[in-house]
Amino acid sequence: MALDFMEAALEAVLFAAGEPVEEERLAQALGDGEHPLEIQQVRDIAGRLMLALDDSASGIRLVNLGTSYQLVTRTEYADMIKAALEIKRNTPLSNAAMETLTIIAYNQPVTKGFVERVRGVDSGSVVNTLVERGLLEEAGRIEVPGRPVTYRTTAHFLRAFGLQSLEDLPPLPTSAEPDLFDMQTEEMDADEASEENASEMEMDNLETIESDGTAGE
Numbered sequence: 299m300a301l302d303f304m305e306a307a308l309e310a311v312l313f314a315a316g317e318p319v320e321e322e323r324l325a326q327a328l329g330d331g332e333h334p335l336e337i338q339q340v341r342d343i344a345g346r347l348m349l350a351l352d353d354s355a356s357g358i359r360l361v362n363l364g365t366s367y368q369l370v371t372r373t374e375y376a377d378m379i380k381a382a383l384e385i386k387r388n389t390p391l392s393n394a395a396m397e398t399l400t401i402i403a404y405n406q407p408v409t410k411g412f413v414e415r416v417r418g419v420d421s422g423s424v425v426n427t428l429v430e431r432g433l434l435e436e437a438g439r440i441e442v443p444g445r446p447v448t449y450r451t452t453a454h455f456l457r458a459f460g461l462q463s464l465e466d467l468p469p470l471p472t473s474a475e476p477d478l479f480d481m482q483t484e485e486m487d488a489d490e491a492s493e494e495n496a497s498e499m500e501m502d503n504l505e506t507i508e509s510d511g512t513a514g515e
Contacts (some may be wrong), residue, residue, distance in 0.1 A: 304328060305347045308340075308368070309360075318366035318453040363453045364463035379385060398424045403455070403467060407437035407448035425449060433458065 301309065311327050312319060321341070325334040328343070335343075344367050360369055370381055388392050391399070394417075401416050402408055402425075413421045413440045428434040429449070437450040451464070461467065 299349050302345070305350060308343050308367075312360070312369045314366060315368075318363050320366045324367065349431070352506050361457065362462050363456050366453060367454070368376040370457065392424075393423075394424050395428060399428055399451070399455075402428075402434060402449055403451050403464070404470060406450040406464075409440065409448050410448040411446060487495055 307328055308324065311324065321337050322334075324344075325337060325342045328340065329335045344360060344362065348362075351359050356371050357370055357372055361370055386411050397417060398413055398421050399414050405412070410422050413425065425434065429436075432452055432454040434449045434455070435452050437448045439445040439447055456462065456464075
């Protein structure tokens with residue numbers, strides 16, 4: 299399937315960019331001077347380019363990342379690409395990194411402090427590692443004392459987990475088990491009730507003793 303001019307132009311732009319390009323930028327680039335294309339036109343061109351690359355069994359494919367597009371290599375050629383470029387195999391994410399990434403993905407944008415409150419442990423180094431690996435990025439600062447930095451997931455995160463957008467994230471699992479906080483609260487309420495009962499018994503005993511003492515006199 300031969301590419302027409304606009305499909306080839308889109309392929310060239312994305313190849314030269316080497317990173318995700320937003321639909322608005324593509325509309326400007328593929329338009330005629332001061333007359334950018336409509337967003338739907340960009341999507342139509344991208345759809346045809348996807349089919350053309352698939353039909354031609356190209357080693358390159360076009361992926362849609364929400365409101366942006368990027369050219370990437372097909373996974374079946376990963377070993378040969380790594381061998382040719384001498385790229386070391388990426389180490390898998392640790393449990394701590396996956397936990398941190400999950401918290402941020404479902405609550406973004408959030409601060410390191412938020413992540414640490416949820417996890418219960420210091421998470422600064424884990425967040426920094428995820429930023430270095432391109433899975434997280436800074437999303438601005440909160441206008442509160444100290445102006446802490448917030449973090450969000452990146453387009454690389456979507457590619458790495460095979461998602462088109464954050465809406466494709468699977469729903470969080472639900473548990474039929476009672477919430478730990480609720481259990482702790484119930485235990486505290488029971489303890490407080492026991493303490494109150496014990497205090498009332500002590501007061502009754504004290505009143506009985508005082509009453510007996512008065513009668514003896």
